[in-house]
Amino acid sequence: MKKKIALARGDGIGPEVVAEGIKIMKTLQKYSDYQFEFVETPLGGQVLIDTGTNLPQKSFDQMKKCDAILFGAIGLPNLPLGAAESAISKLRQGLDLYVNLRPIKLYESLRDKCPLKEEYIQNGIDMTIIRENTEGLYAKIGTEVSDNKVINKMIYTRNSVERIIKYAFEYAKKKGNSEIISVDKANLLECSQFWREIYLEIGKKYQDIKQTNFYIDAFCQWLIRRPYSVQTVVTENMFGDIISDEAAYLIGSLGMAASGNINPGKVSMYEPIHGSAPDIAGKDIANPIGTILSVKLMIEESFGEKFYGDLIENAVELSLEQGRTIDILPKNDLNQGKLKTLTTNGMG
Amino acid sequence: MKKKIALARGDGIGPEVVAEGIKIMKTLQKYSDYQFEFVETPLGGQVLIDTGTNLPQKSFDQMKKCDAILFGAIGLPNLPLGAAESAISKLRQGLDLYVNLRPIKLYESLRDKCPLKEEYIQNGIDMTIIRENTEGLYAKIGTEVSDNKVINKMIYTRNSVERIIKYAFEYAKKKGNSEIISVDKANLLECSQFWREIYLEIGKKYQDIKQTNFYIDAFCQWLIRRPYSVQTVVTENMFGDIISDEAAYLIGSLGMAASGNINPGKVSMYEPIHGSAPDIAGKDIANPIGTILSVKLMIEESFGEKFYGDLIENAVELSLEQGRTIDILPKNDLNQGKLKTLTTNGMG
Ligand SMILES: CC(C)[C@H](C(=O)O)[C@@H](O)C(=O)O
Ligand SMILES: CC(C)[C@H](C(=O)O)[C@@H](O)C(=O)O
Numbered sequence: 001m002k003k004k005i006a007l008a009r010g011d012g013i014g015p016e017v018v019a020e021g022i023k024i025m026k027t028l029q030k031y032s033d034y035q036f037e038f039v040e041t042p043l044g045g046q047v048l049i050d051t052g053t054n055l056p057q058k059s060f061d062q063m064k065k066c067d068a069i070l071f072g073a074i075g076l077p078n079l080p081l082g083a084a085e086s087a088i089s090k091l092r093q094g095l096d097l098y099v100n101l102r103p104i105k106l107y108e109s110l111r112d113k114c115p116l117k118e119e120y121i122q123n124g125i126d127m128t129i130i131r132e133n134t135e136g137l138y139a140k141i142g143t144e145v146s147d148n149k150v151i152n153k154m155i156y157t158r159n160s161v162e163r164i165i166k167y168a169f170e171y172a173k174k175k176g177n178s179e180i181i182s183v184d185k186a187n188l189l190e191c192s193q194f195w196r197e198i199y200l201e202i203g204k205k206y207q208d209i210k211q212t213n214f215y216i217d218a219f220c221q222w223l224i225r226r227p228y229s230v231q232t233v234v235t236e237n238m239f240g241d242i243i244s245d246e247a248a249y250l251i252g253s254l255g256m257a258a259s260g261n262i263n264p265g266k267v268s269m270y271e272p273i274h275g276s277a278p279d280i281a282g283k284d285i286a287n288p289i290g291t292i293l294s295v296k297l298m299i300e301e302s303f304g305e306k307f308y309g310d311l312i313e314n315a316v317e318l319s320l321e322q323g324r325t326i327d328i329l330p331k332n333d334l335n336q337g338k339l340k341t342l343t344t345n346g347m348g
Numbered sequence: 349m350k351k352k353i354a355l356a357r358g359d360g361i362g363p364e365v366v367a368e369g370i371k372i373m374k375t376l377q378k379y380s381d382y383q384f385e386f387v388e389t390p391l392g393g394q395v396l397i398d399t400g401t402n403l404p405q406k407s408f409d410q411m412k413k414c415d416a417i418l419f420g421a422i423g424l425p426n427l428p429l430g431a432a433e434s435a436i437s438k439l440r441q442g443l444d445l446y447v448n449l450r451p452i453k454l455y456e457s458l459r460d461k462c463p464l465k466e467e468y469i470q471n472g473i474d475m476t477i478i479r480e481n482t483e484g485l486y487a488k489i490g491t492e493v494s495d496n497k498v499i500n501k502m503i504y505t506r507n508s509v510e511r512i513i514k515y516a517f518e519y520a521k522k523k524g525n526s527e528i529i530s531v532d533k534a535n536l537l538e539c540s541q542f543w544r545e546i547y548l549e550i551g552k553k554y555q556d557i558k559q560t561n562f563y564i565d566a567f568c569q570w571l572i573r574r575p576y577s578v579q580t581v582v583t584e585n586m587f588g589d590i591i592s593d594e595a596a597y598l599i600g601s602l603g604m605a606a607s608g609n610i611n612p613g614k615v616s617m618y619e620p621i622h623g624s625a626p627d628i629a630g631k632d633i634a635n636p637i638g639t640i641l642s643v644k645l646m647i648e649e650s651f652g653e654k655f656y657g658d659l660i661e662n663a664v665e666l667s668l669e670q671g672r673t674i675d676i677l678p679k680n681d682l683n684q685g686k687l688k689t690l691t692t693n694g695m696g
Contacts, residue, residue, distance in 0.1 A: 081544070082535035089536075115468045115572050137502065143538050148506040150542040154485065158496040185586070187430035188437075190491050194498040196429070217593035220568055224463050224597055238533070242590060245565035249572055 003303065004037045006066040008059070008269075010044040011084065012276025013286040014072025020288035021070050021295045024315075028299070028308060039066060044074030045084035045276070054087040060094060064267060068302045070295065071261075071271035077278055084276075089140075092133050097261035097269060098160065099167055100131035100237075101297065102244040106251045109320045113252030113328050122228040125250055129233045130171060131240025132164040133261060136191070138237045156191045156236070161198045167264070168234035169206045175232065179210040183219045183235035183243065195236060216242070223247055248273055253327040255287030258294040260301050268302050270294040287325040289316055351651065352385045354414040356407070356617070358392040359432065360624025361634035362420025368636035369418050369643045372663075376647070376656060387414060392422030393432035393624070402435040408442060412615060416650045418643065419609075419619035425626055432624075437488075440481050445609035445617060446508065447515050448479035448585075449645065450592040454599045457668045461600030461676050470576040473598055477581045478519060479588025480512040481609055484539075486585045504539045504584070509546045515612070516582035517554045523580065527558040531567045531583035531591065543584060564590070571595055596621055601675040603635030606642040608649050616650050618642035635673040637664055 005025065009015040025036045041059035048054040054074070063069050069091075075084045091097065106114055106125040114121055137154045144151040165182075172180045182199045184192035196213060203211045214222060216239045223230070223246055235243065248257040254274045261269040272290025280286060293316060300309035324330070353373070357363040373384045389407035396402040402422070411417050417439075422432045439445065454462055454473040462469055485502045492499040513530075520528045530547045532540035544561060551559045562570060564587045571578070571594050583591065596605040602622045610616040620638025628634060641664060648657035672678070 081541060085535050115464050117463060117465055120463045137533075137537060142499075145538050145542070150504050150539045151490075152502045152537050152539045154500045154502060156498050185485075187433050188586075189485060189500050190493050191498045191500045193429055194493070217589045220590050220594040221597045221602070224572060224594065238536075241565045242568050246568040246572065246594070249569045254569070 001033055001303075002035045002037065003068065004039060004066045006039050006041040006059075006063045006069040008041050008043050008063070008069055008071040010072040010074040010276060011046055011076050012073055012278040012281040013274075014044070014074065014276055016072075016281070016284065016286050017272060017288045017291040018070055018072040021291040024292050024295050024312060028312075032308060034308075041069070043087045045076035045079050048079065048084055049076075054084050055090050060091075063091075063269075064095070066267055068267060068298050069269035070291070070298065071269050072291070073272065073274065073276040075276040075278070089138060091269060092138075092261055095261075095263060095267060095269070096134065097263050098132065098134050098163060099260070099262040099264070100133040100240060100244075101260040101262055101301065102129040102131065102240075102247075102273065103127075103258065103293075103297070104129060104244070104247040104251055107256075107317055107320055109317070110252040110256070110328060112330055114250055116224060116227070116250065120224065120227065125227045125230075127227070127230040127233060127247065128171065128175070129235070129240060129244045129247060130164065130168045131244060132160060132236045133240075134237070135160045136237035154189070154191050156194055158194075158198065161195055162202065165195075165199050165202050165234060168232060169202060169209065172209055172232040173206060177209060177231040179212060179229075179231050180206075181212045181214055181219070181230060181233045183214050183216050183233060183239050185216050185239075186213070187215060191236070199234075219243060220246060223250070244273065253287060254290070255325065255327045256289050256293070258290050258292075258297050260294070260297045262301055264301075268298070270298040270302075285326050287327050289320075289325075292316060349381055349651075350383045350385065351415045352387060352413070354387050354389040354407075354411045354417040356389050356391050356411070356417055356419040358420040358422040358624060359394055359424050360421055360626040360629040361622075362392070362422065362624055364420075364629070364632065364634050365620060365636045365639040366418055366420040369639040372640050372643050372660060376660075380656060389414075389417070391435045393424030393427050396427065396432055397424075402432050403438050408439075411439070411443070411617075414615055416615060416646050417617035418639070418646065419617050420639070421620065421622065421624040423624040423626070437486060439617060440486075440609055443609075443611060443615060443617065444482065445611050446480065446482050446511060447608070447610040447612070448481040448588060448592075449608040449610055449649065450477040450479065450588075450595075450621065451475075451606065451641075451645070452477060452592070452595040452599055455604075455665055455668055457665070458600040458604070458676060460678055462598055464572060464575070464598065468572065468575065473575045473578075475575070475578040475581060475595065476519065476523070477583070477588060477592045477595060478512065478516045479592065480508060480584045481588075482585070483508045484585035502537070502539050502586075504542055506542075506546065509543055510550065513547050513550050513582060516580060517550060517557065520557055520580040521554060525557060525579040527560055527577075527579050528554075529560045529562055529567070529578060529581045531562050531564050531581060531587050533564050533587075534561070535563060539584070547582075567591060568594060571598070592621065601635060602638070603673065603675045604637050604641070606638050606640075606645050608642070608645040610649055612649075616646070618646040618650075633674050635675050637668075637673075640664060
């Protein structure tokens, strides 16, 4: 099987971790009938500085012709706020990647790196956060900026809410989940009431799955109270951004977390959820597992190959027993400085 | 000193916990020259059922004539989403209570109830979250609801952003903090960029205090990574709602957390941050500490009496050594069911 993969290496540690992802694909190629062709599609902060745009039209056009995109990380210090990062939103919206799939799994050998006490981990943490990826406050329509007043609009449309909720129910069903959780703020927002109505309506077809609702504030608490009980979570764009960052730290390091920006059946984009961490770039210490697990997601979600996905995951688990990158070293405190560095994306 | 206190007992466990708050004030009266007069100002879900409004005009008018308000909790099952709770927003907006002050302190004797491992607690958790309390998505201006599309507006005005940030800097200064953290989403929202500009501008006058910025997603992670390092946090309305609920669980139980809805120098409202928990109402098992510490806040913030505030806090610490309510019993797992019940406010 021939597969054309766009490489959006990006800034900071992006290129390093993508290089590790490529190795995994090349290995897979040896033991399967996959044949990967790689296409360079530059984007991000350095590209912005060099060319004036963070997402050149040529890169975008190339991506559209590929079978999937492997994305590293973008962002450089000293650029205006969001100047590099907006390329991600452009891709999510431009390719209509309406699902942001974020599996959060604590590997047994990393239990010591979970910040929670054992009684809060129990049988382990293994949840998937499904985030709506095109709307809400990210739609950026009708923003009003004046000297003394600024307005951002949170927008939900029926079609977008329906498709993400359907996707989530189908996902929970496929996984054999006994429960699905929807996160909103329906005691305040009409957007959330709209969301909840649609969730309840679609839920009627999935009566075997227990359907729970949480407000976003209560759910951020739930994540540190009963994380082991959470299976599939579906939520809107910004709430998903928030809870997936919180949840990602439960598995030891942001460096472990993978994600897929997906439009089922169309070209989709896979990315580690850590950022570009420019201060440790080029030192060969970045954790590549988030990217490697993103390749796993690509193989499973875009190419439908559960078997090879499992193989990659096994390899990750094995390698964790043989050694660890600095962000997940057993002795937490020795490495605070570095740890902070590796996962500081998002700090201003 | 005569002080007139409005009692907004509310629903569920609200009346029980307010009763405990009153005991504290009556005790204080014995040992000081305070003289408290209590005025009943009914509001909430039951009042909505009985009278058609969750905040009768008479209650509101009475409150305005008081020196402070002690609020229990509101909300009843089977009411429409937010039908009872909107009374809180009406009060925050109606009395222009622009500061939501939420101290988060882990008492030494409750270290075992913090879900985090010891190395994440270190010298202890003692932070204050200062939440803007009137604007953002809570302004509820210009909401658009149609069959296929719903819009909520997030609104920031210069005056509101300025006053909350000034308040926060003054607070941090008074506390002798070495750092202040502002939480926003400036890589996405123009509202946040506006917020950050004002923060940086006002910060120029407080060069002794280190000024840090976090994105909301990264900060929800930071709360479980380095909570012991966090001192004063300032943020907008919904972000504050989210992080204060997450942070509240770090101190053992939502039942421990107090808050003040404050307009300095004007009538302000103090409330435990837990909800009405109707399922345990009337069983005499609700944790009154959130309310007792809200009385402490009232004495300090509205009446300027740090000495008596400290006395109340000492009493709480002493009583924790003598016994605990069910939500903070040492053996976590024995009481999962009840624990869940006590703090379920916010689950749909
Ligand atoms: C970089 C930023 C705009 C982005 C987001 O908010 O979606 C990031 O936090 C993410 O989660 O992918
Ligand atoms: C009840 C609800 C509307 C309220 C809020 O969102 O502000 C609550 O969560 C709080 O934090 O006081």
